[in-house]
Amino acid sequence: MGMSASRRRCPHLAGAFVCLILAGMTWWGTAVAGALEEALPGLADRAFPVKQQAVQALAATGDGRALPILEALLAGDLYTRETADPPVVLARPSAAGLRLTHPLTGADLGDVERGAVKKIPLNNALRTALRGGIATLTLSSPDPVVRSRSAKDLMRDPSPESVTALRARLEQEEDAAVRTTLVLAVAVADLRVGTPQARLEAVSTLEGSLHPEARNGLTTLIANETDADVKAAAERALIAIDDRLTWNARAETLFFGLSLGSVLVLAAIGLAITFGVMGVINMAHGELMMLGAYTTYLVQQALPGWVDYSLFVAIPAAFIVSGLFGIAIERTVIRFLYGRPLETLLATFGISLILQQLVRTTISAQNVAVENPSWMSGSLQINPALALTYNRLYILAFALLVFVALLLILKRTALGLQVRAVSQNRAMARAMGVRSARVDALTFGLGAGIAGVAGVALSQLTNVGPNMGQAYIIDSFMVVVFGGVGNLWGTLIGGMTLGVANKFMEPWAGAVLAKILVLVFIILFIQKRPRGLFPQRGRAADG
Amino acid sequence: MGIVKALKGDTGGQVMLAVLLVVTLVVPVLNLAVPETSFWHVSTYTVTLLGKYLTYALLAVAVDLVWGYLGILSLGHGAFFALGGYAMGMYLMRQIGDRGVYGDPVLPDFMVFLNWKELPWFWNGFDMFWFAALMAIVVPGVLAYIFGYLAFRSRVTGVYLSIITQALTYALMLAFFRNEMGFGGNNGLTDFKELLGFDLQSDGTRAGLFIASAAALALGYLACRMIVTSRLGRVAVAIRDAESRTRFIGYRVERVKVAIFAFSAMLAGVAGALYVPQVGIINPGEFSPLNSIELVIWVAVGGRATLYGAVVGALMVNYGKSTFTAMFPEAWLFALGALFVLVTLLLPRGIAGWLPARRAG
CATH class of the missing domain: 1.10.3470 (ABC transporter involved in vitamin B12 uptake, BtuC)
Structure with missing residues (x-):
């Protein structure tokens, strides 16, 4: 959901360009521009783990220009080419075959035949990484609805990095509704990847929460938890949630x-x-x-x-x-x-x-x-x-x-x-x-x-x-x-x-x-x- | 003796029974003995149609007995008719045996389709004709007795009674639509093969069912006449006209009402049992409140509290419906609606009340 909506905001070529300008004007900044250029060629690598690392690196830059690239990759619009720089290009179908665009500058690179470039293949692990990366990037979007949605996307499949990103965002967040979602997302993510102490705190945060993610997170926690205290607290929290759900x-x-x-x-x-x-x-x-x-x-x-x-x-x-x-x-x-x-x-x-x-x-x-x-x-x-x-x-x-x-x-x-x-x-x-x-x-x-x-x-x-x-x-x-x-x-x-x-x-x-x-x-x-x-x-x- | 007394002074009934006797004797002969090429030949389709009308007429007589002589406007008599029909339908289903689509020797097709493993308990016994015939009478009778006992004891009368009878048939319709009930759900019971060993498709069986319907109508009519000419019938009329007064005189009003109501329901059950083998299907649509209201108008058209008027009304309205829907399908509801309005406004005593007045004038 979050994906398709943010893609609608940046529809490929023209949209990507607009997004780039927007990015330049907002706090996304270009301080780490160098990191972006460094990580990009990793996407062209044949090995999936390398590509996955590149995706994570792109997301970690926090650079707004990384977002359309990751979205294009998830949509299957990102291609590799062996000859020229850059090695990775955006491509859209056109009359002659495919029209190529520079992924960073948005410059038009002309038309090529379909066989001249190769679509970057995806697997499920890469897709998950992509969604997480996109969510991390959209977490700093100026639109509070998008921010909320990306926080929800992040709690579905949390990693230590995303918890860090969520916490960082929570520090500066001013919108009350987004704060609530962020607190929930941090807690749900902590349940999965946090220390026992963090898990215990997360359980008490989630007690009585009616979000389906909170209930799912607790159920998963109870099934896998080794720490007896956390488990008991989680069971109590789950009963409280079920009670409220019944009402x-x-x-x-x-x-x-x-x-x-x-x-x-x-x-x-x-x-x-x-x-x-x-x-x-x-x-x-x-x-x-x-x-x-x-x-x-x-x-x-x-x-x-x-x-x-x-x-x-x-x-x-x-x-x-x-x-x-x-x-x-x-x-x-x-x-x-x-x-x-x-x-x-x-x-x-x-x-x-x-x-x-x-x-x-x-x-x-x-x-x-x-x-x-x-x-x-x-x-x-x-x-x-x-x-x-x-x-x-x-x-x-x-x-x-x-x-x-x-x-x-x-x-x-x-x-x-x-x-x-x-x-x-x-x-x-x-x-x-x-x-x-x-x-x-x-x-x-x-x-x-x-x-x-x-x-x-x-x-x-x-x-x-x-x-x-x-x-x-x-x-x-x-x-x-x-x-x-x-x-x-x-x-x-x-x-x-x-x-x-x-x-x-x-x-x-x-x-x-x-x-x-x-x-x-x-x-x-x-x-x-x-x-x-x-x-x-x-x-x-x-x- | 009893019959002579019952028909004394009932000119309309005498004429009706005489015509019925002649038709019953002549129609099967014209159907079976006269060659199809002859002008006088009556097709099997017509025989079945007439047989169907006769079961409707019996149902109308049952309604007239409670409405005309007891003042109870039942908007749920279609339910008793349908219950009788279902009892007969269950017997006919069991008679299919292993000739169904799935070939199960015991279970009807729809049960095999629902993946049921054994016959529900209430289907037991319906492989015997006498049991099914008994149930076609007993089930509507018992239901009417319980319903009437509860309603009349707490003195639910008039419009309230009409509305809860309507709710009764509506509730039954919803119930029979459910597959879990074990009566074939939406599709009801159909694909019948034979009745008592006679092939239901053969001309002879059709004529036999026609004669049976006519006989049931004649017997039902005579039974109703005997009731209304008896002391019981006179008490019923007293209840219709002044219920409280009759109660104060010392009659047990509830007992009279329950007895006649239950008897009327049994007659409706018989009519339903004869109806089903002739039309070849029974489904929950028969419980629809619309049917029950429609049959009240048959009685109103013919003239209430005359009994023979109910027969005339049922035959006329249904003949009209058959011809109208064939010629102008659009106009039938207009005609039926107008019939309801005009009969209540202009012809409160129906055709039966109108004919002698014309002659006298």
């Missing part, structure tokens, strides 16, 4: 569970309104989510090149599209079926089939590609053993945001007051002047709009296709029924509980069995508490 693994599972839970909450929360508040079984809820996901797709199609911002357009657009579909469904079908929940179940199931086929006919029967904005990719590195991906993190936050917004709408707005009034006692609400038909339409529209918004979030996590809604409908009903109908808090806690339970069971039960166990658990739970975790109380809850 991090649990934290990661919890995060995955909350992430799944947030998706379930998003899917179920619109349903909680239509089912809980209105008593309507909306089997087309999943398809309203699908419409939201397709709205995201269409917005992205309409705004090419604006992928990073299109979600902010897609969220209100999906709310409006799904909300309008919801109002249309309520006005044309559901309003004739109030008080007959089983009939609404069948009718809305029919609507779900129509919506699926509608998307299939008008857009495509295949899944469509929804792009992720760049700010959603990548992950938040909490520590070396725990990384939380941004897309799941954002969706978790988004689910909570939607939940709070919905709670505020229901508790703090006039519409919310009317919705609650109608759901508790329709006749009385009407008597007090609430236009219940309008409230019904708006409530259903709100639930449908939330489904659309959930669809936007889903489009960032899963495939967007005509069938995507069906996958969520049973799960969302389970969440609503488990949490308690008519209770938003129940939906939140129910969804999160089911998500976390599912993810904690997955490691030992497998994904499918975990899902089955959750379903069976809910079926049994309903027997015990038929009204869910947080049953609706009061007169509205007829038995």
Whole structure:
């Protein structure tokens, strides 16, 4: 990794030249220029040990000009020639055969035929030496990322020389992140090549470190260690590391569970309104989510090149599209079926089939590609053993945001007051002047709009296709029924509980069995508490 | 006696049974005795298709019994149907013997493929037809009994019950998709060769299965009629219309519900067992919640709480599906969706409720 990235910074000819100029301007200096010229011919030697010594000598010069040479050698771009000075040249393919460059000055040496020069052969020992040499050289790069990376490269295969180089670098290093890596690298290297005293110190430095290299180093040390004190200390350190790793693994599972839970909450929360508040079984809820996901797709199609911002357009657009579909469904079908929940179940199931086929006919029967904005990719590195991906993190936050917004709408707005009034006692609400038909339409529209918004979030996590809604409908009903109908808090806690339970069971039960166990658990739970975790109380809850 | 009493006043049922009798007598003759060149010849494909429809009709009758007369909208009856089908499928797998691709005398192909060394314990006994037939009835019955006992005892009703029946069939679908379950995983059970020694591909066997399906439908229908005309049936209707009141009068509501629910599941199991040899495959897709909801619409189209309406609805919707998907494959879901909406909105009593009203008017 470190190799290819630094090579990208100095791509062969032109890059090498730039690097040389850079080298002249920085502290790399040219004080030991003589050593560089002396070591270079060693690379042309036939014997591998001689070449290896030459590589180490080049690295030890600390001269910035040595870096492109070593990189070229590792990439197979370094050739020998018998006739002229210098004996070693850089070569790149050209029209005539190979174009040669002077390895130190970067001067153009003209084109030759392929047979005129000979590629320097490598073996694995030489490659290892090369990587170590390159890492030592890049350790003084001006870029802290490169420095960190080369420190990590050095700890993989440490030698006494590299420990010296690491320590020297640690003396002058100012960047805190690089210092941490250097301390770790020195300790890991000491484990392998240090004195018993140095090993003991390294073990105490590494105790509790979550870097995989630290754990590997300790495991290797325990297997080979002769000094009893060091061995005992290393074993203790390893147990401490494993302990922390276990906790991090649990934290990661919890995060995955909350992430799944947030998706379930998003899917179920619109349903909680239509089912809980209105008593309507909306089997087309999943398809309203699908419409939201397709709205995201269409917005992205309409705004090419604006992928990073299109979600902010897609969220209100999906709310409006799904909300309008919801109002249309309520006005044309559901309003004739109030008080007959089983009939609404069948009718809305029919609507779900129509919506699926509608998307299939008008857009495509295949899944469509929804792009992720760049700010959603990548992950938040909490520590070396725990990384939380941004897309799941954002969706978790988004689910909570939607939940709070919905709670505020229901508790703090006039519409919310009317919705609650109608759901508790329709006749009385009407008597007090609430236009219940309008409230019904708006409530259903709100639930449908939330489904659309959930669809936007889903489009960032899963495939967007005509069938995507069906996958969520049973799960969302389970969440609503488990949490308690008519209770938003129940939906939140129910969804999160089911998500976390599912993810904690997955490691030992497998994904499918975990899902089955959750379903069976809910079926049994309903027997015990038929009204869910947080049953609706009061007169509205007829038995 | 009992039959006469059960069919008294049931004009629709009498007509349906009479038509069924005629079709059952005529179709096999037209298939087997009339030469293929003749206009009157009925192809084996049609016979099998009709046989399949008849098993669907029996399944619809089972659903109508619990939905129409007990008020339980089960969205999981497809699970009982599939379990019956799997029981029969296991028998048919064992009948393949060493004629499978891998030629193992005992293990079905998929087990050899999974590198299993011996038959799982629950496959024992399925080499005997009587045992498989018994299991096709007992397994769905026991599952429905346990499920119903738990659900009805804690008074889970209405929509909640519908949703957990749906969860039941969904959970079973996921379970049967797993290879470790020992039911062939994704691919299910297929490549059947023969049933009771009769070649499943022969015209005679197909006609025989058709007759068996028709007989099962007639017997199932009569049994359901006997239940609904009995005291038990009247209590069931009372529970449907006023559950609490029936309980307060002193009836053990849970027992009635569990008994009828389990019986209905057994009928569904029989239908599944007859379905599998005719279509030649059973896979976890049969457990899909979509199937269970679809069969509810058969009953709704035909008219609930009539029993014969369920038969008419199942035949009509499935005939419509076969023709529609052949002619306009795109439009079938539109049509089915519209059917769901229109029947619930405009035809709450289905075709059966609509026909006599027209005549009377």
